[in-house]
Amino acid sequence: MSTDITKNERDIDAVLEQAQTLIAANGPLAAIDYLMQANRAYSSRRLERELVSMRVAGFRQLERPPVSWSAEADNRFDNAPGLPEISASELSADALRSGILGKGGLIVRGLLNNDRADEVREWISKAVYAHDSQADEHTTIPAEDAAWYKRSPEVEGSLVKYDRSVWAVDSPPAAFGLATIYRDLGLREILQEYFGEPAMLSVRKWVMRCVPPNNGGESGWHQDGRFMGQNIRTVNLWLSLTDCGEGAEAPGIDIVADNSRKIYPTGTHNAPFDWTVGQGLVDEIAGHYPVQRPRFAPGDAVFFDHFNLHRTGFGTVDKHHRYAVESWFFAASLAPEAQQPLLF
Template identity: 50%
Template sequence: MAEPLTEALTALEQANRRQASAELQQQILDLRIRAGRDRPAQPPAPPTAPGVNRTAQDRGAIPEIPRRELGAQRLCDAIHGSGAAIVRGLIDSEQAGQLRTLIDRVVAAREHPESAPPREEDAAWYLRSKEVSGAPARFFANPDEPVSASSSIWAADSPRVACELLELYAALGLPALLAEYFGEPARLSVKKWVLRKVAPDNAAQAGWHQDGRFLGETIQTVNMWLALSDCGGAAPAPGLDLVLDGRREIYPTGTAGAIFDWTVGPELVAKVAADCGGVVQPRFAAGDALFFDHYNLHRTAFAPHHTAVRYAIESWFFAASTAPLKQQPILL
């Protein structure tokens, strides 16, 4: 990022820390979106770091990395070996609770603006940046009906929460970690940075999919799926089903019994799982993080015992030089 932009962003963020302001939050986000469009001059590093052992995977379990040992090499080994990695307690339960409260506040500002004004003196809760193109994101709902129990919202549509999360990511050391992982700076994305509040829907089977089917294969990515409530396994809220698969391959969709043309059919999923490490449904506590990339084959879990809402934040990070412009990159 050019030096004047860096200086401007630093000044805005320091001012917002001293006295939170809706105007400052919007300016910070706008500037990061504009800066995210810049491409680095250096070519990207290879997608696989030296020393990665693609065959090293514990059958039946996703590798777990202690928070204090989370580094680019350990993360790359796990993702390229088994398709994913878990970091327990990446944030503490108090932080997770605060983020749940923020998500509820954003949902209220979108769905009931008359009772929860979207703009307050110290917070821009739900405001579309002029730098963002496309219609407002509305997931899991008829666009003509209000969202009730379930809602997923672009983090960039809440400058207040986006600024909170960027501060959190910096405190966790993610910019430096991902720059080492990619060999260049990382970018977030307007369309792949999502606040999730999801009620279980046990009447509908979720589709198996790989994000590389939508994003492309000539990219480098890391997705951080941060659980904000107890979910998965025997928990009352749904988690994720994942195939333990270290192969770097995008599988055919719309075949082998697939429900939709964008999903991988269950017959093919079963074959891949049998050839690799099987299917797992990890249990997550609030604050646990799951890391994977665009090759990971997964779906939202569903089971009769799911009765609770699941809160999570999904943050897709891209190597800056390969970040798809249609995903609207954001400076990390």
């Protein structure tokens, strides 16, 4: 047994050495591809941690020539009353364009099958549990459980906590699993086509969310472009892992199906904070655009960008925590440094 472990560790050493050679010869993305491939076989916590570090460090080495881009889209969803909906097999760069730019967002049903959605929800539970145990000095948990929350030296800052969410990068096994799923879904290619250049994720806007019920609670209406800047190009994949939203018993997300690409004033109309859009203004906007609380099954997703106006949708009779993953993808050439972009 112990010989096997030693042999395995020596294999991992060799894999990491090979990755360094690849970085020097072919750049960080080649090394990341190689490590991801290797980790499908090894499932090694060490490789997963190295991957996180390599993704963040790799971004700094990336050449990012400017790209011209147009916000044109076809009118395939013009008759949709609110956010259009498609199935996973219909997802393409053109569908994303028509949904996000034409209607303010695009719902994709069954992006993950049930088994995969359950698996991702489990990863979030493990990461949250490991985080909470490490935050509590009286609790010690086995090393294999603790590995689900482990900060890379390349990662800076911390998540402002409103709920039980954690950054995906702080859970290297989950970050590996999610990056693998996104690649398997073809998101790298779809987003490359959407942006006309590679898509990046980031430390700060890749969040595994665990939102407890807060019946009757109000969360802040916001546009993420308000914090991240407007000279960016983004696609957010908001992936539900819990039955949530209208008619369900877990908090959902409230979304305005608004395709006007502007940032609304914040801190007015009785807004509770200076970064939120007041309910009075949302009521005015609702005269022109539908305000929705979609019902999401585990594995359903909604794509939108930094102009979308939304908030966490607390119910009145919720009983369950809502798990979801928020993944903001950025066009490489305009990826905001403050979010700590990373390669996926």
